[in-house]
Amino acid sequence: MRAARALGPAAVAALIFCTGIGPARANTATEALPEAMAMLKHAVGIRTVEGERQVPVLAAYLAGKLKAAGFADGDVEIIPVDDTAALVARYRGTGGGRPILLSGHMDVVAAKREDWTRDPFTLVEENGYLYGRGVADMKAAAVVLVETLIRFKREGFTPRHDLILLLSGDEETAMASTRELAKRYHDAEFLLNADAGGGTLDAETGKPLLYQIQAAEKTYADFQIALTSPGGHSSEPGADNAIYRLARIIDRVAAHQFPTESNEITLASLRALGAHIPGPLGAAMTRFAAHPDDAAAAATISADPAYVGQIRTTCVATMLNGGHAVNALPQRASVNINCRIFPGTSVDSVRDTLVKVIDDKSASVTLQSTPPVANAASPLRPDVIAAVTAAVHQRFPGVDVVPSMSAGATDSKHFRNAGVPSYGIDAAFIKPDDTFAHGLNEKLPASEVEAGLEFWHRVLTQLAK
Structure with missing residues (x-):
């Protein structure tokens, strides 16, 4: 060493x-x-x-x-x-x-x-x-x-x-x-x-597996779901508790799964990944790339946190806020829901889905901070792909060069x-x-x-x- x-x-x-x-x-x-x-x-x-x-x-x-x-x-x-x-x-x-x-x-x-x-x-x-x-x-x-x-x-x-x-x-x-x-x-x-973008090495051998050109990103959006209650003395608990109601809402959001989606970039990426990832996950990627309506393949991919975002919009609770005193019933409770939205899916449609999923008319669902920046996938330019491929192959001949979509921003x-x-x-x-x-x-x-x-x-x- x-x-x-x-x-x-x-x-x-x-x-x-x-x-x-x-x-x-x-x-x-x-x-x-x-x-x-x-x-x-x-x-x-x-x-x-x-x-x-x-x-x-x-x-x-x-x-x-x-x-x-x-x-x-x-x-x-x-x-x-x-x-x-x-x-x-x-x-x-x-x-x-x-x-x-x-x-x-x-x-x-x-x-x-x-x-x-x-x-x-x-x-x-x-x-x-x-x-x-x-x-x-x-x-x-x-x-x-x-x-x-x-x-x-x-x-x-x-x-x-x-x-x-x-x-x-x-x-x-x-x-x-x-x-x-x-x-x-x-x-x-x-x-x-x-x-x-960039190249991936095998975790065990260090050999190059594939190189990905990032040609698309998901849209980032934060939504706040907020509830209010009358509050009161904590020694007199009642049925209307903002924190309890919010907890049930969070469970419903956690259980919801957005529909599968795909485009030429994600399908090409999954096809290449499937050839290099062993076991059921790689097999599922190969099947999904060939048949995006394969529900069993989608379920296997969705079970992996690293790849669920490649085939769906995802929304997850990231921050909680509730109550105003340790000896008082909460007058307010809120949660931030962070969404990474598949290209082509509108922010408004995701908000509408969240409203339907939480199923509580007393809850407010508000888009946070600056308006999300929606961006369509970039066309796969042959000149860019050719130049990048030539540079990659100069170092690692024959390595697959494929387009990809980032779940981040x-x-x-x-x-x-x-x-x-x-x-x-x-x-x-x-x-x-x-x-x-x-x-x-x-x-x-x-x-x-x-x-x-x-x-x-x-x-x-x-x-x-």
């Missing part, structure tokens, strides 16, 4: 020395790696969590790197949005086509030092993994995008399309900077998002909503549940930084030429 070590300036300098070149001459992924790792070390050290106002600091750091590599001041912009910011960098082409957008985000989920084995805001390499908040989600990928544009600048690459890098500053929270970017940059050929949803076809193409191959993104001890295989540099260079060279 190799001892843990932080990647300090000396280590980075040693890497540069061993290549025999300085960063200014880097023109291969291997030669670009030391500079990228130095940027990643610095980026992880900036606490870009909500409320700490450090995203503009990271944006300024990355902007400085781009300008130092030759980007004109007018082609690099930091857009302040509330207490965060977005970074925009334009790599100019010949103007032969609409721009290609490159998407990612600079903010990360909060992390407490006392909960982690290592300092979450110090980049550490140990036993083939990089540890630190954001290495998987998604500072490593953001740095790779910046380094790829720098590499193009040094090579003198002249694409037909402009390449516009859009790094948002609050993807993990309000997405206000994302909405601003989508408002400004919706006239584009398509968007490539480094925050979605990324910045792509705002661009799809604005009419920009969007595709998640994270370069990394990882084992299932091996990154701990948003969780403790977040990690990424160290090999995936150099692999990402090679992947993005190949994909963009093919698509932008």
